[in-house]
Amino acid sequence: MTGVSRRALPGFGLGLGYTVFYLSAVVLIPLAACAWKAASLSPAEFVAAAWSDRARAAYTLSLWTAAAAAAINVALGLVVAWTLVRYEFPFRRLVDALVDVPLALPTAVAGLVYASLYAPNGWVGQYLEPLGIKVAYTEYGIVLVLVFTGFPFVVRTVQPVLADLDAEMEEAAAVLGADRWQAFRRVLLPTLIPPALTGFALAFARGLGEYGSVIFISSNMPYRTEIAAVLIVSRLEEYAYAEAAAIAVVLLAMSFALLAVINLLERWTQRHGG
Amino acid sequence: MAVETLIPASGGRQPPVPVPDPGADGPRSPDRAADPWYVRYALVGLTLLIVGGLVGLPLVAVFHHALANGLGAYWHNLTADPDTRHAVFLTLMVAPVAVGLNVIFGIAAAWVIARFRFPGRTILTTLIDLPFSVSPVVAGLVFVLLFSPTGPLGGWLRDNGFQVLFAPPGLVLATAFVTFPFVARELIPVLEAIGPEEELAARSLGASGWELFWRITLPNMKWGLLYGVILCNARAMGEFGAVYVVSGRIGGRTDTMPLRVEKLFQEYNTPAAFGLASVLTLLALVTLVAKVLIEPRLREKPPPSVGEP
Incomplete structure (x- = not known):
């Protein structure tokens, strides 16, 4: 696909001008304002704001809960994608459609309903309580809602690759005397790793910034169950704008690093997937 | 930053959000x-x-x-409280404006990116996706910093009688930020798949730019546009973190539906919180049904070109 000459079709100047204008007004200038505000701090103040004990505890919690949720989603996503692609069973289309619910359901609704399900008197929480398992208001609750919000990513990255996978490749492996396990390990697994990693990174990135669902189910206690996004909001509510901007810059740096990784992984997936 | 080397040149990177579902046609072979x-x-x-x-x-x-306390209580929870009513009204005002802004942008961006080659095109494509990697809270924060009365822009706007923060314009901006990529990223691959042949033919027959858009480009991309609008709208109406930060949480003034759900939850008014949440859930389910209905049309072959025998 090649572009056409700028004289053959109209609207290049107007379209590009408006695109750049709107992108700058809505995204780039506001983001620059955040960096500018953080830069108004001296280096020592920046470190004090962005690297305090409380901030470090918040990054650590955000990072590990998002990573744990993404890892759980790789396991769940591989099972669900495999089943949806390879087997016929009742309500398969419905199950397939339900996978997208976390993308469409407002995060506040997810937080509300998960907090109520897993509260000590909730539908699920009442059975966990006697076992000594506390989910609501703990870091496990955070992992749980992040599993929900990130659930579609691994399924939707692995599904097309599994569907495109050459059945002949598996058959050939079988003809050549590979048993099921060898065929799985040598043929399937290498193909599934790139999309699974992409799904992991997407779910991880989503979880790192998540706010709406988490505040319902977490007790949001500083040092204990306070994620980075919640810390930014508390700084804002104290009118400590520059400190909030400093923490946001750290969070943005993590997100953009992940974005670069996701782009690399997607190229890798495309190369593997053919 | 060498972002341009990180993404394929086609510009039609697989969206992480709405991936066409390959499993919908059933397992491939028995x-x-x-x-x-x-x-x-x-x-x-x-x-x-x-x-x-x-x-x-x-x-x-x-x-x-x-619905635990019956339909009557459900209806009462939704309609009796003026703050809840205002939250519904505000969401119905803010979301369409934000979606409309992103539709105009999405069409302009898709036209430029899918039809022309120019320096910086790859970077532009990457930048359009940027808001998806920004935490909603940070998305709200950037507007607070930009428009706070102590900031340069916010001070000037306040002196001239414009209230952006803690008011609907701030809600629209924050919502437009978090839903920024939805329409553009749906339209870019759709326009690329259709190709410029029909438009070039119409142009050579003397069609104006306006006629070109209304009679060829828009009809050709209508399903992709509708798909993008529906996804964008669902996110716009459900957005929480970004609007939470810019709204100032003034009950009856700047609370949208999701913010109202949280406030009712904090007030231990759980039935009312779930009542309002059920409306948002219905919206999500309607969105998904629409998505399932539109997806097959997106995969249809584009209509034959004008000059084909």
């Missing part, structure tokens, strides 16, 4: 189901358990809790 029956049953059971527990149960719980 012999693929040749796994032993116990493996099949175990995996199907596990899948039903995962999707049922993670997604099905919460959906059932929303409606159960919303």
Whole structure:
């Protein structure tokens, strides 16, 4: 696909001008304002704001809960994608459609309903309580809602690759005397790793910034169950704008690093997937 | 930053959000189901358990809790409280404006990116996706910093009588930020797939730019546009973190529906919180049904070119 000459079709100047204008007004200038505000701090103040004990505890919690949720989603996503692609069973289309619910359901609704399900008197929480398992208001609750919000990513990255996978490749492996396990390990697994990693990174990135669902189910206690996004909001509510901007810059740096990784992984997936 | 080397030159990077569903047409060949029956049953059971527990149960719980005290109480919870009514009204005002802004942008960006080659095109494509990697809270924060009365822009606007922060314009901006990529990223691959032939032919027959857009480009991309609008709208109406930060949480003034859900929850008014949440859940379900209905049309072959025999 090649572009056409700028004289053959109209609207290049107007379209590009408006695109750049709107992108700058809505995204780039506001983001620059955040960096500018953080830069108004001296280096020592920046470190004090962005690297305090409380901030470090918040990054650590955000990072590990998002990573744990993404890892759980790789396991769940591989099972669900495999089943949806390879087997016929009742309500398969419905199950397939339900996978997208976390993308469409407002995060506040997810937080509300998960907090109520897993509260000590909730539908699920009442059975966990006697076992000594506390989910609501703990870091496990955070992992749980992040599993929900990130659930579609691994399924939707692995599904097309599994569907495109050459059945002949598996058959050939079988003809050549590979048993099921060898065929799985040598043929399937290498193909599934790139999309699974992409799904992991997407779910991880989503979880790192998540706010709406988490505040319902977490007790949001500083040092204990306070994620980075919640810390930014508390700084804002104290009118400590520059400190909030400093923490946001750290969070943005993590997100953009992940974005670069996701782009690399997607190229890798495309190369593997053919 | 060498972002341009990180993404394929086509500009039509696979969207992480709405991926066309390849499984919808059923398993590809029957012999693929040749796994032993116990493996099949175990995996199907596990899948039903995962999707049922993670997604099905919460959906059932929303409606159960919303309707626990009967339809009368449900209706009362939704309509009696003026703050709740205002939240519904505000969401219905803010979301369409934000979606409209992103539609105009999405069409302009898709036209430029799908039809022309120019320096910086790859970077532009990457930048359009940027808001998806920004935490909603940070998205709200940047507007607070930009428009706070102590900031340069906010001070000037306040002196001239414009209130952006803690007012609907701020809500629109924050919503437009978090839903920024939806329409553009749907339209770019659609326009690329259609190709410029029809438009070039119309142009050579003397069509104006305006006629070109209304009679050829828009009809050709209408399903992609509708798809993008529906996804964009669902996110716009459901957005929480970004609007939470810019709204100032003034009950009856700047609370949108999701913010109102949280406030009712904090006030231990759980039935009302679930009542309002059930409306948002219905919206999400309608969105998904529309998505399933539109997706097959997106995969249809584009109409034949004008000059084809």
